[in-house]
Amino acid sequence: MDVIELAWWQLALAALLVVALAGCSVVARLGMARSLLVAAARTVIQLALVGLVLEVLFAASRLHWVALMALGMLLIAGREVMARQQRRLLGGWAFGIGTVAMFLSSFTVTVLTLTVIIGPEPWYRPQYAIPLLGMMLGNTMTGVALALDRLTDTAWRQRAVIENRLMLGQRWQEAVGDIRREAMRSGLMPTINAMAAAGVVSLPGMMTGQILAGSPPALAVKYQILVMFTITLGTGFGTLAAVAAGSRRLFDGRERLRLDRLATPRG
Amino acid sequence: MSAHDALRLERLAIGELAGVDLTLAPGEILCLSGASGSGKSRLLRAVADLEPHGGEAWLGELAQSATPAHEWRARVMLVPAESHWWADRVGEHLAGAEPADLEALGFMPEVLDWQVSRLSSGEKQRLALLRAVGREPAALLLDEPTANLDEATTRRVEAWLTAWIRARGWPTLWVAHDPAQIERVADRHRRILDGRLEEREEGAWT
Numbered sequence: 001m002d003v004i005e006l007a008w009w010q011l012a013l014a015a016l017l018v019v020a021l022a023g024c025s026v027v028a029r030l031g032m033a034r035s036l037l038v039a040a041a042r043t044v045i046q047l048a049l050v051g052l053v054l055e056v057l058f059a060a061s062r063l064h065w066v067a068l069m070a071l072g073m074l075l076i077a078g079r080e081v082m083a084r085q086q087r088r089l090l091g092g093w094a095f096g097i098g099t100v101a102m103f104l105s106s107f108t109v110t111v112l113t114l115t116v117i118i119g120p121e122p123w124y125r126p127q128y129a130i131p132l133l134g135m136m137l138g139n140t141m142t143g144v145a146l147a148l149d150r151l152t153d154t155a156w157r158q159r160a161v162i163e164n165r166l167m168l169g170q171r172w173q174e175a176v177g178d179i180r181r182e183a184m185r186s187g188l189m190p191t192i193n194a195m196a197a198a199g200v201v202s203l204p205g206m207m208t209g210q211i212l213a214g215s216p217p218a219l220a221v222k223y224q225i226l227v228m229f230t231i232t233l234g235t236g237f238g239t240l241a242a243v244a245a246g247s248r249r250l251f252d253g254r255e256r257l258r259l260d261r262l263a264t265p266r267g
Numbered sequence: 268m269s270a271h272d273a274l275r276l277e278r279l280a281i282g283e284l285a286g287v288d289l290t291l292a293p294g295e296i297l298c299l300s301g302a303s304g305s306g307k308s309r310l311l312r313a314v315a316d317l318e319p320h321g322g323e324a325w326l327g328e329l330a331q332s333a334t335p336a337h338e339w340r341a342r343v344m345l346v347p348a349e350s351h352w353w354a355d356r357v358g359e360h361l362a363g364a365e366p367a368d369l370e371a372l373g374f375m376p377e378v379l380d381w382q383v384s385r386l387s388s389g390e391k392q393r394l395a396l397l398r399a400v401g402r403e404p405a406a407l408l409l410d411e412p413t414a415n416l417d418e419a420t421t422r423r424v425e426a427w428l429t430a431w432i433r434a435r436g437w438p439t440l441w442v443a444h445d446p447a448q449i450e451r452v453a454d455r456h457r458r459i460l461d462g463r464l465e466e467r468e469e470g471a472w473t
Contacts, residue, residue: 160351167340167344168341168402169342257317
């Protein structure tokens with residue numbers, strides 16, 4: 001079964017409708033036209049560029065090119081995690097903790113999935129490795145960013161409670177325990193929701209894409225389940241590592257709460 | 268846990284305060300007064316090792332810097348002016364509170380089932396004292412322990428606290444404003460003036 005070819009003029013038709021939506025927003029004075037058009041333009045440019053990169057990558061299929069692409073994706077994700085935090089840890093710790101946590105979880109789970117479960121030949125075959133890593137990183141990034149943001153923000157708000165618990169002789173792990181649990185929960189909630197709603201409320205994007213591309217639904221479902229589990233693993237372990245390292249960094253060697261290590265939010 | 272140890276501050280420095288040397292005998296209450304912003308609370312925080320500071324504190328033979336921080340704070344216990352609570356019910360913070368102590372502070376045993384959110388600031392302050400004392404520390408740091416209390420309750424809390432302090436031999440740093448209270452509870456009185464601790468003669472602070 002072949003995929004129906006999609007021509008650029010057909011995409012232009014869809015783009016025209018987006019422009020029409022922006023026009024409506026201008027007429028109704030909703031002030032959304034500009035950001036809508038910018039975001040639409042970014043989609044086209046970014047995806048076109050990544051398409052070119054993937055074409056080259058698939059043609060070459062060399063390990064070091066795949067590794068370079070993966071590294072680039074990881075660093076951009078790390079920057080994104082840092083940018084999404086209101087009160088980030090200073091001195092490169094926000095970037096460092098987020099990036100290392102994502103590296104440990106996403107890369108490990110992706111490599112494990114490729115070598116042990118899917119088993120393409122060679123194992124780093126970019127048609128499998130890059131999309132899988134992309135989905136892992138995208139979701140892990142959201143989880144890690146949400147968890148770290150919740151961790152630092154709640155610690156800031158509840159500084160007096162944490163310090164009072166320290167005064168009573170509690171260890172730092174105990175004093176920050178509730179906040180750690182809350183941070184873990186907010187990091188994992190999107191993934192748990194996605195698993196719970198899969199197929200009932202939403203048809204996951206990857207499965208939809210595979211079916212559109214002509215795969216039998218039964219195979220697409222199996223891949224989707226695999227991807228959801230690996231995403232959960234990546235997000236879970238990534239969030240766990242980020243919360244553990246982030247909460248440790250909130251205290252110094254004398255178990256003092258050190259909120260001077262957090263940035264003040266802009267604006 | 269070794270009872271009846273002296274609390275000794277050795278060249279303790281934090282903020283404006285530099286080189287505080289002080290020795291508190293077991294069971295001795297030293298009242299600390301001074302204008303707001305003079306660094307009384309920060310001095311207590313330094314003794315409890317909650318803020319980076321210079322110098323050293325000793326509890327008997329135990330050096331602050333050589334003791335794990337949580338163990339030090341469990342022994343040298345700071346009760347802040349405003350207490351904070353993390354669980355929903357009072358009883359979750361006060362495991363094993365004696366009915367006699369609750370009564371001495373003006374509470375019925377049912378207070379343990381109360382929601383923390385329904386406590387008044389005065390009730391919170393008294394329960395925070397009980398919470399700290401119930402953990403069996405070896406020294407007390409009290410930051411205006413009766414700030415939110417009326418006159419009668421203040422007397423009651425003073426009597427209860429001093430009885431505990433004398434019975435257990437806890438060296439106690441007590442931050443206070445009210446000259447009458449200082450007269451009632453203090454063995455010694457120091458006043459913070461221009462970043463230094465100044466000895467006050469009894470009755471000379473009017």
